[in-house]
Amino acid sequence: MKPLVLSLFIALGLSTTATAQEAGATPATLKSEAIPAVMEKAVENFIRPGYHRFRDQSATLETDMHALCAGPSAEALDKARVAFDKTVAAWSTVEIVRVGPVIEANRFERILFYPDRKSTGLKQVQAILARPDESATSVETLKDKSVAMQGLGALEFVLFGTGSEVLLKDQQNFRCRYGAAIAGNLLRLGNELADEWDKDGGIKDAWKHPGPDNPVFRDGREAITALLGILVHGAEAIRDQRIETFYKGADNNTFPRQAIYWRSRNTWHSVEANIEALRALMRESGMADLLDEDSRSIVSSIDFVARSLVRVANDIDPDIEAAVADPIERTKLDFLLLNSKDLILRLGNDYGGAIGLTAGFSFSDGD
Structure with a gap:
């Protein structure tokens, strides 16, 4: 690395x-002799638990989004929005770690495309909602689209933006299924980040043991x-x-x-x-x-x-x-x-x- x-x-x-x-x-x-202990505690007490929380909250968000799609109601929408709020909080706690696996494969931008000064993400999300594309309703195909369409900013518009009242109407409507795919993509990314930091011989060991043979x-x-x-x-x-x-x-x-x-x-x-x-x-x-x-x-x-x-x-x-x-x-x-x-x-x-x-x-x- x-x-x-x-x-x-x-x-x-x-x-x-x-x-x-x-x-x-x-x-x-x-104090060079104290550094390895500080780095180990940074990894074990902050970074790894942070990614675990984001992964776990994303899983709850995905579950609640699928429940909303299957049974649209004010209660189900409120539950999905609360899960979104909690996912934002979980991500906002660990997003300061803008180094390592999160900056590989554009993971950071896939989770949060911001700032979006030219409203690129907003325009793309509005366009796909106006002209539904079924490939945006599956994690496997959504992950290959623009990073601005697959993260927290896009899901915020789905849940809170103009036209979000459609989420209370038809079962399995496109907007909801697109939102569920975004939540699934967040979970995919959360799993990848947690796995990368949990893996023996990987980034966590590089952080804990600086030295001449360390690639980081x-x-x-x-x-x-x-x-x-x-x-x-x-x-x-x-x-x-x-x-x-x-x-x-x-x-x-x-x-x-x-x-x-x-x-x-x-x-x-x-x-x-x-x-x-x-x-x-x-x-x-x-x-x-x-x-x-x-x-x-x-x-x-x-x-x-x-x-x-x-x-x-x-x-x-x-x-x-x-x-x-x-x-x-x-x-x-x-x-x-x-x-x-x-x-x-x-x-x-x-x-x-x-x-x-x-x-x-x-x-x-x-x-």
Whole structure:
């Protein structure tokens, strides 16, 4: 497997390491001996359980979609929509892991095609609903179609978008069977990801045992760089792809219908899950163990900012169109923009510098 590429630059002026150097202190050194244990806990306590949850929730979603198709009713539709909400939550917890098997064979885009700035996915889903194609109702043939037609975004439109009232009408209608195939495809992908991370001699062992013969991480420095890269890029995605996609600040135009999951009102549930995932990965992997005792407050400060973001996101109107039109709600959005940037800096500069990834170090494999 090709070494992972994670581009990030630790800025000299803002890093903890730079501050220490300016004060004449000894720069931090990377605790290489502690890295294998941290990587093992990241795999066993966060990554593998995350994919298992996504797989299992996708299975429930598929079951509930088939039940809706067989017996259309308001109750069955509500049950399928709740299963969708739970699948979004399960995916949003593990989607920060944008490395490894999930980026192979376009698995990530097949699960979630977003952002979709040109509405490519929406147009394709609307087209197939307008001109039914039976090949979209089978997992085996759906998986060969456009990635934008086979994931959570497509299923959200099926369940919540214009025309979704047809799901309450005829048994085995095309729209429902297409939705059931999407759910089945999500389960297929969930099974593949869980299997890849469960397999002995595969990615999980490569993550746990960095070394010169390892095809992924040649040493502990590369390994911990990748792990920190997940956190930094995850925080960047929250700001750049989850918020700035539709809101760039009080003086800018807003685009509420470009927000992720706006139809199902899962925008903030997804953002909360993304942030909680950052907290969980740091906690469950024991990344604080790579810090000197006098630097461990850095982890506490990161967690404080993350919890503040969760608290505010949980308090924003789930109706995105209403939120961007309300001055009070926009103040909360401004808070998220400002403090999500702070979170990125604390992770990359403060934590990265404190563990010995010194100023000027790039999160890359050197290609």
